[in-house]
Amino acid sequence: MIDEETGYAAVRGRDARFDGVFFFAVATTGIYCRPSCPAVTPKQRNVRYYPTAAAAQSGGFRACRRCRPDAVPGSPEWNVRADVVGRAMRLIGDGVVDREGVAGLADRLGYSSRQVHRQLTAEVGAGPVALARAQRALAARVLLQTTALSVTDTAFAAGFASVRQFNDTIREIYARTPSELRAAARAGTATATTGRAAEPGSASGVPLRLAYRGPYDTRGVFDFLHADLVPGIEEITGPPGRRTYRRTLRLPHGPGVAEVDERRRAGWLDCRLRLADLRDLTTAVQRVRRLFDLDADPYAVADSLSGDPILGPLIAARPGLRSPGAADPDELAVRAVLADPAAAGELVTACGDPLPAPDGGLTHLFPEPARIDDPALRPLTTALAAGTLRLDPGADRDEAGRALLALPGVDAWTAGYIRLRALGDPDVALPNEPPLSDAWRPWRSYALHHLWAAGHRARPRLEMTTT
Incomplete structure (x- = not known):
């Protein structure tokens, strides 16, 4: 938890860098806020600090109507x-x-x-x-x-x-x-995640504003995702600068489709979710947030890496460059081993579950591991289906890394790439890539993305091996 002097300095300065890192509550009003709240700064003796919105709520405080602290990016x-x-x-x-x-x-x-x-x-x-x-x-x-x-x-x-x-x-x-x-x-008085009312299941879906902190390099993220689009489950529409990324989502209660716009607003990306079952809203939002790395702290990354003679100029040229994660970790692992979006698209057509109706270029959900019957993928899909390899958000990264390396057909680069994206590890170094200094820890994943974006080495296509 942040110390009180630093916390109050952030509150007094309305410092958005700390939004989601901590919350402050005012004892005399019974309200809790994000540090950047535009309201009059309270007296220091009346301020209480909490690491999460839930902790502030448990302390008996209600959310501020001006700054909507419950809608801030998650803590990095x-x-x-x-x-x-x-x-x-x-x-x-x-x-x-x-x-x-x-x-x-x-x-x-x-x-x-x-x-x-x-x-x-x-x-x-x-x-x-x-x-x-x-x-x-x-x-x-x-x-x-x-919604209505x-x-x-x-x-x-x-x-x-x-x-x-x-x-x-x-x-x-x-x-x-x-x-x-x-x-x-x-009445137009809400100031956070709002949009025009939409009928559940309508073509417009649920409109959302996905908050992020600091600068955000949308072009870099969209370029990265565009390079590996899998036909049938992903597409990008529109011209550069105004693109929309669209993909299907396999969710606990049914299928969904997510759309995220490249053209960002101040502090958030516009998103629309069409869900078969609205109980999946929270899960869908979190999966899109992980895919777009929206809870990252670019300030911490820049503070740590900007002094480096190699990375400093790259960070200055691409502020807010993110390390995209995965909407479905098991899917990402299969795609990493295939190392070919076209082959992944063929797998989708052969084994994926069709959507109730095609949605633009989106036609299927990516197949579950148990549905994939491919000899080259079998060691991986068997381990995922049996649960001996776990890549869910609660997986132990080191344990998963060891399990991946033990599988036939998964080399060190592929295992590291899965760890980078499926597990959202911010500190991954990949073999056969530009050397990453230990001084860049714990942000070597971001250093790697800066080197890739600068063209130091393209991500290789790996030939799949079997035993």
């Missing part, structure tokens, strides 16, 4: 940390607590429920139930403000067990009833 700390708390935060973000309960979360982490609760409470100020509740409240607010779903349908789509629980949570966190939140959005 959870991308970097590989310990049980970091893994737990990534799993909670993916909706595991809502789907499997605290016991399911603990089982995935290999700890008891009590141990997980104790460690989360000590580190982030809230247990898994409170953290999941905060996510459900945000999902509910988005649905209230961007009834209040009852919104409650269950957001993951609440009852309408009463939903109403109580919304009033506690936002100091408004669900109907009042919807009315405020329609």
